[in-house]
Amino acid sequence: MNAINVENLKKSYDGQTNALNNISLSIPKGEIFGFLGPNGSGKTTTVRILNGILSKTSGHAEILGIPVGENNLEIHRLCGVMTESSSCYENLTAAQNLMFFGRMHGIEEKALKERTDFILKRLELFDVKDKKVKSFSTGMRKRVSLALALVHNPQILFLDEPTSGLTRKMR
Structure with a gap:
């Protein structure tokens, strides 16, 4: 099982401004992974969605097999x-x-x-x-x-x- 799975993740503010557009990635357990990019490129937005702090517009994300948005308390524990x-x-x-x-x-x-x-x-x-x-x-x-x-x-550490x-x- 991967630590993080993301498929076609999208986040749109106001229906027009795309913060994320079809992000897909898989991060195995034990791997160190970083998002690099300029300000406004969606790094913090992605982390907030993965932690259940911000809702996604569409797509699917899982943390240790738990779908983001379905059991955010468990995700916060992990x-x-x-x-x-x-x-x-x-x-x-x-x-x-x-x-x-x-x-x-x-x-x-x-x-x-x-x-x-x-x-x-x-x-x-x-x-x-x-x-x-x-x-x-x-x-x-x-x-x-x-x-x-x-x-x-x-089990997973997000550093922004x-x-x-x-x-x-x-x-």
Whole structure:
């Protein structure tokens, strides 16, 4: 089974502006795949459709065999998503953000604490884990957003503009 299957995916805004026009692709499990293209070429639109955030105009898409649009809660459970804009709560600390999102995914408290510490160390945020995100630089906020996408150990990870705002070392 492929991780992602897409057949003739279309997205039209207002019936005239085509954001996607007959996109088809198959991505095997374990493969790293990237969309490259200029602004406005449909990269983010495709990711949003695959995550059930945006509806398609026509075509078919599956995530791990689950048709997109039929069981988006299960797709959200299986996928981690890091969007271009920060998805964390700025008045919470980095650790509180991960614990909050981990609880939403139903992770047991002890395992969640261990996972939170592991991810924060790996992303070089452990030393600031108890500081509020609103005090962080853009790059640090990006790393917290990445941590949130990873906290539930997803089978598929969608990264939308993951390196913008990051230092060369963190890229």
